[in-house]
Amino acid sequence: MRVGLFIPCYIDQFYPQVGVATLQLLEKLGCEVVYPPDQTCCGQPMANSGFGHLTHGCNDLFIKNFSGFDYIVAPSGSCVLHIKEHLHGEGDASAKQAAGGAGSKHPDGGEHPDGGADIAGKIFELVEFLTDILKIERLDAAFPHKVGLHQSCHGQRGLHLAQMSELMAPPFSKPERLLSMVKGLELTGLDRLDECCGFGGTFCVTEEAVSVKMGKDRVADHIKHGAEFITACDMSCLMHMEGILRRHKSTARVKHIAEILNSQ
């Protein structure tokens, strides 16, 4: 199984250890992992800011880098969701349906001529890949700490990594299931199971006041329940919460789920 490793730009630049953990974890589980060196960014920061029409360069690059793999895996629900939803091939109705698209002209102002649909079907967020493709039943990992799980919205509500509190449907959580395989790890609870942390891409600066308040409240909920570490499937949420924790000189820390699942 040949896996293309997609490391989102901010992980590449600020949290290389998350990329390393993802790579090691996948290799441990028997995957042949290749990191295409010319990758940069999925284009989401521009698209979510309304500049989807600028992202053709990123789209082209992404397709060039990631064509020909059996799977593409990234330690980010948000970037994976963006690729799934907004890297369409022109007129490819089935890809649109799979990604939940409306079947109308793509609002980004254009569509990628080819390759998009193929990639949308092959790209997986790490936890989703471990659960649904590798079908992991046990893990050789230990992390003897109290850990609070932050459900990053795009992974949860976009990729359905876990049940959403708004829906009247049976609960499940792919990240929680994997974390329960880690020796010594104690999951702490939350008053509000799946409230957004307030990162939101450029929202974190354009709506600074609300973004910070949301982050403070999310962090407080975790600390109230005794979390020593906050983990998530998205480093962007954790970067935001880490910024708040460090500003308040909290002893609580953040750790990407790949690092926890890869710890010995």
Added chain:
Amino acid sequence: MRPHNNHTDHAALAAIFNRDEPRVDWHDQTLWWVRRKRDVAASKVPEWEQLREAASRIKDNVLSHLSGYLAQFEEAAMRNGVKVHWAADAAEHNAIVYSILQRHRVDRMVKSKSMLTEECGLNEFLHEKGIDVVDTDLGERVVQLAGEPPSHIVLPCIHKKKEEIGEIFHEHLGTPSGNADPKFLTHAARLHLREKFLTRRVALTGINFAVAETGEFVVCTNEGNADMGAHLADVHIACMGIEKLVPERRHLGVFLRLLTRSATGQPITTYSSHFRRPRPGQEMHVVLVDNGRSVHLGRPDFRNSLKCIRCAACFNTCPVYRRSGGHSYHTAVGGPIGSILSPNFDREKNADLPFASTLCGSCSNVCPVKIDIHQQLYKWRQVIVREGYAPVVKKAAMQTMNWVLSNPGLYHAAGKTGRWFLLHVPFAVNNGLNAWYRQREMPEPPKQSFGEWYKKNKHE
């Protein structure tokens, strides 16, 4: 003056709201409590998700055959003895209401349950014509006395603490200063409003659902003020957006089960009043208002926002709304649904609203008619930027960022130890003020990027 006339953008208004953190906490917790009540109520209906799906499909049908249902409704209503009016926009709506008042030589009116008249600016319009309009629903009356617009479409004065309401009543209704006992204040309001009900000859109400099959309409209230107003007045004017139709009476069973559970967590409103024909001697008018809706209907990406039944579940669940307050949306209908409806009415004035969201998606999940609210927020962003309403600074930053991110060579050169990133990444986009750093530490750039680590460890 009403705040939304002094227009500032959502972020600025939200920042003002956030200066008082304990108040933000109170507002957030109050509305979260309503969201939780909704969860409990919905969880008691085993077929909840099927109900949402059914409601969504019924509304799909309505939107696809709107002109036919409107004609059917008009015909049935006229047969019932109701006078039906068509208003293309807010100005026509206001003129129709005014002409009815003039014909009856009336200069005062009671009103209940109508966000549409907020949308049309009816109160201000009639005020200028010398007509005294009294909003009779308690929350509406509170904000009316305070000279403010509602901050929430179901709970209009949810931003006011009871002590503040006590002071407003003291000032306007002469209750003792310092008395903030809700029971006492409600009683005072009741006495004050009773006099209005008994002396007003015209009552205006909103409409929650209009039934094409029968020409009847349903008004859902908890206080019964719509009934009190309509039953005591010689003239009942009911105003509705053209999207409020359901095809048949039996469809009400789906919507009435969803509406109040989604809104407040009650199984149903205290009163679900069906109005079908005027009582002998009474005049009944229905005003059907377009005001941009038919244009909206022609936009495939956005039309299904017209399914909205105004339950406000998306307000209560929205983590941004709860922490920014309703007035930060500077429109009659705020919150997530307002952020996708308002750009339709006035793109320039409301260009900020689709950005007042993290796109977390909670709104779409609570929506009883399954409007894909967060997807439409994303789509509006694309439209707004393409039409040129993006701030110039943001545009320049995005173009630079895109240029670098499209060129691996530039990215690798720029990205050494994160220096370029610290200046240009999304979260530092307005680096002049560095909105990230004001209340958050920056990430610490590591010694090497993942790409550099990979090259050293895997390629050598």
